[in-house]
Amino acid sequence: MFSTSYIEISRSAYKNNIKYLTSVAGKNVVFSSVIKGNAYGHGMEHIIPLAEEAGIRHFSVFSAKEAYAAYQITSPDARIMIMGHIDHDELEWAIEHDIEFFVFDDDRLGKAVSEAKKQKKKAHIHLEVETGFHRTGIEYETLPDLMKYLKCNQDHYIFEGLCTHYAGAESLANYLRIKNQISTFRQFSRYFSRHGLAPRLKHTACSAAALTYPTTIMDMVRFGIAQFGYWPSPETQMFRFKKDQGAGNDKLKRLLSWKSRVMAVKEVEAGQFVGYGSSFLVNKKTKIAIIPVGYANGFSRSLSNTGRVLIRGRRVPVIGTVTMNTLTVNVTDVPGVEKGDEVVIIGKQKRLSISIASFCEMSNMLNYQLLTRIPSDIPRTIVK
Numbered sequence: 287m288f289s290t291s292y293i294e295i296s297r298s299a300y301k302n303n304i305k306y307l308t309s310v311a312g313k314n315v316v317f318s319s320v321i322k323g324n325a326y327g328h329g330m331e332h333i334i335p336l337a338e339e340a341g342i343r344h345f346s347v348f349s350a351k352e353a354y355a356a357y358q359i360t361s362p363d364a365r366i367m368i369m370g371h372i373d374h375d376e377l378e379w380a381i382e383h384d385i386e387f388f389v390f391d392d393d394r395l396g397k398a399v400s401e402a403k404k405q406k407k408k409a410h411i412h413l414e415v416e417t418g419f420h421r422t423g424i425e426y427e428t429l430p431d432l433m434k435y436l437k438c439n440q441d442h443y444i445f446e447g448l449c450t451h452y453a454g455a456e457s458l459a460n461y462l463r464i465k466n467q468i469s470t471f472r473q474f475s476r477y478f479s480r481h482g483l484a485p486r487l488k489h490t491a492c493s494a495a496a497l498t499y500p501t502t503i504m505d506m507v508r509f510g511i512a513q514f515g516y517w518p519s520p521e522t523q524m525f526r527f528k529k530d531q532g533a534g535n536d537k538l539k540r541l542l543s544w545k546s547r548v549m550a551v552k553e554v555e556a557g558q559f560v561g562y563g564s565s566f567l568v569n570k571k572t573k574i575a576i577i578p579v580g581y582a583n584g585f586s587r588s589l590s591n592t593g594r595v596l597i598r599g600r601r602v603p604v605i606g607t608v609t610m611n612t613l614t615v616n617v618t619d620v621p622g623v624e625k626g627d628e629v630v631i632i633g634k635q636k637r638l639s640i641s642i643a644s645f646c647e648m649s650n651m652l653n654y655q656l657l658t659r660i661p662s663d664i665p666r667t668i669v670k
């Protein structure tokens with residue numbers, strides 16, 4: 287295996303999530319699978335085939351670099367959309383390969399049109415408009431000039447989409463801001479139709495928006511975190527719990543399990559410290575197990591003396607500091623732990639589980655952050 291830990295990705299969990307999210311969005315709505323950040327840490331090369339198996343043919347990425355990686359894997363009829371960064375030479379590649387991309391300023395629009403002219407092709411553009419997120423997006427005041435430019439250059443682009451992104455639809459605290467964004471988007475949309483320019487698709491929703499604000503769904507949804515089985519926030523989960531009516535019906539199932547094996551076990555006498563420094567003092571004879579996963583492998587150092595893993599179906603605490611390549615757990619109360627035993631870092635073992643959410647709470651990280659930090663070189667396999 288040549289790795290100290292491994293990741294399993296569940297095909298049935300993914301299928302389940304796509305079925306549920308499709309029922310939320312509606313059958314005629316395009317499902318764009320957001321696979322930026324190496325498919326939220328799951329591995330693009332695994333998620334793209336699973337998504338295609340589930341009938342998905344639209345993928346969203348952040349950069350041209352990610353689009354290039356996705357392009358090597360997707361089938362010929364799939365579409366790839368870049369929502370963020372593209373360099374000038376990358377734009378040339380994108381147009382040549384019919385990659386769709388967000389346009390949020392004159393500079394990119396001008397370069398796209400001139401590159402399309404040069405290649406005698408059409409650029410596939412999604413105009414991203416500023417509705418209140420204040421990251422990227424075309425400002426309303428610039429529309430008259432933009433409209434002139436778009437009308438003069440209609441032969442050189444396909445108006446694939448009119449879109450925006452919400453500033454935290456997963457949190458009730460942002461309710462008014464999101465509502466304002468929805469109405470500002472409508473204003474933009476009306477402006478374009480008044481001027482006779484209609485996009486193929488209007489799309490604004492990410493997971494949280496689609497799950498909690500149905501009017502944001504429109505023609506396409508850019509589903510990221512939810513397809514991997516995570517609720518964007520506990521509020522989103524509670525909202526759906528009520529809406530989907532049914533006790534215990536967690537509609538999303540997590541795909542990812544992260545596992546390792548016990549590398550060594552030993553006993554430490556009372557009065558000794560475990561690991562570097564003096565953060566853990568043994569107060570009675572203690573059996574410890576060493577796991578070959580440390581902060582260089584994505585297990586945060588902040589989990590020193592606080593993290594938990596599962597061994598033999600029991601939750602065991604991390605003791606001492608997490609080192610670059612190892613962590614140590616106290617297995618005194620778990621009978622029979624030995625070298626080679628399975629260790630679950632994230633996922634289920636017998637009746638217990640460690641979720642990304644609890645892992646995040648322990649290490650004070652966002653689930654998005656934690657997932658995308660899992661090193662890409664840990665081998666991933668698809669399981670049932």
Ligand SMILES: Cc1ncc(COP(=O)(O)O)c(C=O)c1O
Pocket residue numbers: 320369451491492493494508509510511512518
């Ligand atoms: C523009 C855009 N759309 C969609 C998404 C997907 O969001 P989520 O993972 O919350 O579904 C993101 C992610 O940050 C994004 O930046």
